[in-house]
Amino acid sequence: LDVRTTEILEVIDSASKATQTMHDEVIRTVREGDQAVLRAVREGDAAVLRAVTEGDEETRRQMRVLHEDLVERIGRLGESRR
8 A cells, every 4th residue: 555545544544433432422421311311200200209199198188077077967967857
């Protein structure tokens, strides 16, 4: 090979290595971003689950109060018919 061809091949090899390095960096950045998104989704899921659980507990409490009130009213209706 002549000198010019060798220089061209070296430039091509260098560009290829630089391209591979940039590709690897992009892949790493995407993977890190994906992991960050997954963490955020998991944290959001946990927050939603906590909110639903708290809401369920509040609903149960309200239903107990309503049930007790209903039982009391039914009892009073029965007493008033005697």
